Amino acid sequence: MVDILERFTRTASAHGSAEALRHGARSLRYRDLAAVVATLEDALRQAGLGPGQIVVVQSEDRVFLVPLMLAVFRTGAVFVPFDPGAPPGRTRQLLESVTPDALITDASTASPSTWTIGEWAGRGTRATVAAGPFQGILQLPARRPRRSEVGPLPASFDYLYFTSGSTDRPKGICGRLPGISNLVDWEIDRLGLGPGCAVAQFTVPTFDAYLRDVFVPLCAGGTSCIPPAPVNRSDPAEILAWLERERIGLVHTVPSLLAGFLKGAGRCQGLGFGNLRWILLSGEPLHSAVIRTWRQLFGRRTRFMNLYGATEATMVQFSHEVTSRDLRAPQVPVGEPIRGYAAEILDPEGRPCRPGEIGEIVIRSRFLAAGYWHDAEATRTAFGEEDARCERCYRTGDLAVRTAEGRCELRGRCDDQVKIGGVRVECREVEAILRQHPMIGVCAVIPLRGAGGATELVAFLEPRFHDRPAIPELRRFLRHYLPWEMLPGRFEVRDRLPQLPNGKIDRRALGAERLETQPGAGAAGAWADALQAGVAEIWQEALSVPTVGPRDDFFDLGGHSLTAMRVLSRTEQACGVRLTVADLFDHPTVADFARHLSALMGAGSSALPVPGPAALPPDELATPATTGDGFRCPARPAPSFGRRQCLLMFVVNEQLEFAAFERLAGLVRDWDRSIETAVFPDDRSPRDARPDLPTLAFSPAAMRHPLHRRGRVLCNCPLPKSEELRRLERADIPVPDWELLTEDRQPDCARLGDYVVRKPDLGAKGARVQIVKRNKLRWTAMETEAAGPSPALLVQRFVYTGLRPVSYRVNTLFGRVLYAIRLEGNPRRPPLRGPGDFRSAERGDGVSIVSNARDSLMTTCDDEEIIRLGERAASAMPECPLLGVDIVREHDTGRLFVLEVNSIGYNWNFTAREAEEWPVNPARQFDGERKAAWLLADQAQRLAE
Numbered sequence: 001m002v003d004i005l006e007r008f009t010r011t012a013s014a015h016g017s018a019e020a021l022r023h024g025a026r027s028l029r030y031r032d033l034a035a036v037v038a039t040l041e042d043a044l045r046q047a048g049l050g051p052g053q054i055v056v057v058q059s060e061d062r063v064f065l066v067p068l069m070l071a072v073f074r075t076g077a078v079f080v081p082f083d084p085g086a087p088p089g090r091t092r093q094l095l096e097s098v099t100p101d102a103l104i105t106d107a108s109t110a111s112p113s114t115w116t117i118g119e120w121a122g123r124g125t126r127a128t129v130a131a132g133p134f135q136g137i138l139q140l141p142a143r144r145p146r147r148s149e150v151g152p153l154p155a156s157f158d159y160l161y162f163t164s165g166s167t168d169r170p171k172g173i174c175g176r177l178p179g180i181s182n183l184v185d186w187e188i189d190r191l192g193l194g195p196g197c198a199v200a201q202f203t204v205p206t207f208d209a210y211l212r213d214v215f216v217p218l219c220a221g222g223t224s225c226i227p228p229a230p231v232n233r234s235d236p237a238e239i240l241a242w243l244e245r246e247r248i249g250l251v252h253t254v255p256s257l258l259a260g261f262l263k264g265a266g267r268c269q270g271l272g273f274g275n276l277r278w279i280l281l282s283g284e285p286l287h288s289a290v291i292r293t294w295r296q297l298f299g300r301r302t303r304f305m306n307l308y309g310a311t312e313a314t315m316v317q318f319s320h321e322v323t324s325r326d327l328r329a330p331q332v333p334v335g336e337p338i339r340g341y342a343a344e345i346l347d348p349e350g351r352p353c354r355p356g357e358i359g360e361i362v363i364r365s366r367f368l369a370a371g372y373w374h375d376a377e378a379t380r381t382a383f384g385e386e387d388a389r390c391e392r393c394y395r396t397g398d399l400a401v402r403t404a405e406g407r408c409e410l411r412g413r414c415d416d417q418v419k420i421g422g423v424r425v426e427c428r429e430v431e432a433i434l435r436q437h438p439m440i441g442v443c444a445v446i447p448l449r450g451a452g453g454a455t456e457l458v459a460f461l462e463p464r465f466h467d468r469p470a471i472p473e474l475r476r477f478l479r480h481y482l483p484w485e486m487l488p489g490r491f492e493v494r495d496r497l498p499q500l501p502n503g504k505i506d507r508r509a510l511g512a513e514r515l516e517t518q519p520g521a522g523a524a525g526a527w528a529d530a531l532q533a534g535v536a537e538i539w540q541e542a543l544s545v546p547t548v549g550p551r552d553d554f555f556d557l558g559g560h561s562l563t564a565m566r567v568l569s570r571t572e573q574a575c576g577v578r579l580t581v582a583d584l585f586d587h588p589t590v591a592d593f594a595r596h597l598s599a600l601m602g603a604g605s606s607a608l609p610v611p612g613p614a615a616l617p618p619d620e621l622a623t624p625a626t627t628g629d630g631f632r633c634p635a636r637p638a639p640s641f642g643r644r645q646c647l648l649m650f651v652v653n654e655q656l657e658f659a660a661f662e663r664l665a666g667l668v669r670d671w672d673r674s675i676e677t678a679v680f681p682d683d684r685s686p687r688d689a690r691p692d693l694p695t696l697a698f699s700p701a702a703m704r705h706p707l708h709r710r711g712r713v714l715c716n717c718p719l720p721k722s723e724e725l726r727r728l729e730r731a732d733i734p735v736p737d738w739e740l741l742t743e744d745r746q747p748d749c750a751r752l753g754d755y756v757v758r759k760p761d762l763g764a765k766g767a768r769v770q771i772v773k774r775n776k777l778r779w780t781a782m783e784t785e786a787a788g789p790s791p792a793l794l795v796q797r798f799v800y801t802g803l804r805p806v807s808y809r810v811n812t813l814f815g816r817v818l819y820a821i822r823l824e825g826n827p828r829r830p831p832l833r834g835p836g837d838f839r840s841a842e843r844g845d846g847v848s849i850v851s852n853a854r855d856s857l858m859t860t861c862d863d864e865e866i867i868r869l870g871e872r873a874a875s876a877m878p879e880c881p882l883l884g885v886d887i888v889r890e891h892d893t894g895r896l897f898v899l900e901v902n903s904i905g906y907n908w909n910f911t912a913r914e915a916e917e918w919p920v921n922p923a924r925q926f927d928g929e930r931k932a933a934w935l936l937a938d939q940a941q942r943l944a945e
Helices: 004-014 030-046 062-075 088-098 112-121 177-191 209-220 236-245 255-262 288-298 376-383 427-434 471-479 507-511 530-543 561-575 581-586 590-601 658-671 721-730 864-875 912-917 928-943
Strands: 019-023 026-029 054-058 078-081 102-106 125-131 134-140 159-163 171-175 198-200 223-225 250-253 278-281 303-308 318-321 342-346 358-365 392-402 408-413 417-420 423-426 440-449 455-463 490-493 646-652 675-681 695-699 712-715 738-741 755-760 770-773 793-797 806-813 816-824 857-860 882-889 896-900
Touching: 004 030, 004 062, 004 177, 004 209, 019 030, 019 062, 026 030, 026 062, 030 062, 030 125, 030 134, 054 062, 054 088, 062 078, 062 102, 062 134, 062 209, 171 177, 177 209, 198 209, 209 223, 209 250, 236 255, 250 255, 255 278, 255 288, 342 392, 376 392, 423 427, 427 440, 427 455, 427 471, 440 507, 471 490, 471 581, 530 561, 530 590, 561 581, 561 590, 581 590, 646 658, 646 928, 658 675, 658 928, 675 928, 695 928, 712 928, 721 738, 721 793, 721 896, 806 864, 806 928, 816 864, 816 928, 864 882, 864 896
Parallel strands: 019 223, 054 078, 054 102, 078 159, 198 223, 198 250, 250 278, 278 303, 455 490, 646 675, 646 695, 695 712
Antiparallel strands: 019 026, 102 134, 125 134, 159 171, 303 318, 342 358, 358 392, 392 408, 417 423, 440 455, 738 793, 755 770, 755 793, 806 816, 806 882, 816 857, 882 896
């Protein structure tokens, strides 16, 4: 067997003028590709890279990536591809695990993952590597890692790919090029490939099958053809047309993607696929219906082969060419081992199974992976010892049965690993991430088959507290760590999950539940505009549901990674905009997604002319009383300062400004030099290498991850509005009369007046606040982006504050005011001349009862009575350190009422954005930023443990 790099060199020499790579109008001939590889290899060697060193590569330029990969292999370094579109939290996890010697990106890539790589590289060397039309950025970390510092490694290996692991960390598999050489040689010989063959490069670089998509054509003298866009986010009809247009002869893909392609066949005309000789399918069980459908549409010219294998054994170990006989059974067998491999099916005691008996597939070969990254124990368990023939065994965990004809048929897994769209997913990894969410007590992630036959992950959840977690927030939380394919398609919240007698979760009972696609809840014709109707039509087709309503959630309707990609592709075609999966995640309902599209397309919004400002009565213009400097930052250190050495940790999520808390940490040190400070992003469990000091961790919002050290935690805990009001009432804080309205309970609201305020009990940013006539008060579903659907609605007495709505926000930390502001509704809006004067609202003239809209007037508030009431209200919830207390003054009586205390957090407003956008400076009023540092230093000395 010829070394695969040597085989490429020989092929490039023999076919120098032939086309090696093609991506639309871009292409590279073999001689040019070889020259680029040589130039890049020299640049990497000059940078000090060589055998055994770890090189992370991240590039969106699929043409540039091929010579760059070959150059890394030629230096003897280890090739580690990263996904530019991966969640930042996952990229950080991988960087911490890999500790690379070098990081390479292409000059045009700019994504959150690329920024994460730049942050990790720190102040190390940064250089440009160029070859012909290609330019890359090479970063060498300031401190090169020593492999001994990060744990034992397998024997020499050439590439490192990560798959889903059974913990909250991805599992790294260390592969070797001899295994790739064996596979490529076998496939070229078995399929009869030669010069001129066009092979589709469907696999993305972060999956090991990418090596096959590249090396098979480049070692056969063919062309590796890169599609215009990632295949899993392309329109099926476009992919089929591209295969025909590019005269593709060989395709490697997964069965679910091929089934998706066939959905676009009805929009394609005249496709004959005269050049498409082979389609090789792997990654998940192959159902014969997919092949039958293809043959009905396009005839029998194309041959199909079913492949099976594990990344740990180098990609493919079994093959079977599909025959007419196979199409009579529901599932196609995976056949027999390919050249270079032997396999057995063993029972739990390790004995060979007889034909018809189900057992575990165990593979024997000298082409297995070197082992697992930094996991010697798992390597020994899975791979065993090498024998005299330099062969080892790998236990796959896959169950199979051997037929009387000697063919192998798959029968599932020994564990809960599953394939989603051909991607390996360990359900326990998803569970481990979910359990880090502060609202989740117990959870189980189960693969269930939906009505359409597709396997989806369903997360069954048992809340930690009485309040149920918000599903949109859970999706955003998981998206920070997991790729699309590993995200549950549905979340089922239960008061208690079923248990076995030993107390473990009864997964069999959960797995017996059948996942049905939920029909659309809204009326098909209830569209605000044509854009909403068009979005619904695309969703309806992709999800195969009878109706879709404006408030229907894409994921609750059964949407998953593959359908999401198809929806995005169709939408991009129809609207002429560029979309990512994040767009669908952040705007999951028809109405929200259509509104987002409208903004991207630059659609203007019609607005009615507004009248000029009306004259206000004298009492509305009165200036509140002031208190002087009674609330300002203390001038002297607290008695607790300097008492002991301790650590104050700031934990900041992605919605908060990191630099603002770094500045705050510096102010704490200015007050008390005996306090060590550190700022961590809330995207992983905070780890700190400092000595074992007494520790206090502070977060302005709910902390998502536990500390990996002993310490006290102070963070906000989102409470329902009704719970906030109950606590305020117990503390004798005046609140407007209120009731709780649910779908099953209509309260008596006679005491609340003729008009009432209705809002979601699970409030958050963007909550819809409405004025409703009491006799028309009815249940209506409400939700917010942060908190999701609210199981109850809060109904409050409307407090009339004057011609324009006026409210006060008192921002507090540990019950002490940091700043206070007054908010007044825009004077251009129609005035409200009394507590029952809503005739103009009923006519549609747009009366507002909200004072904190974007067009509100903001001034500072120095009214001592209001500020003292805010501090009293905050003291009623001591477990929530940072609160924003909303207060109103009734116009006729002058009484003050607390409307809510915003326990969800996110009330830190000493940031660059507020400094630029707000008309007042919250830090200047009471020197609030330095005051916050004083309070935090005092709490650290008192509470750190």
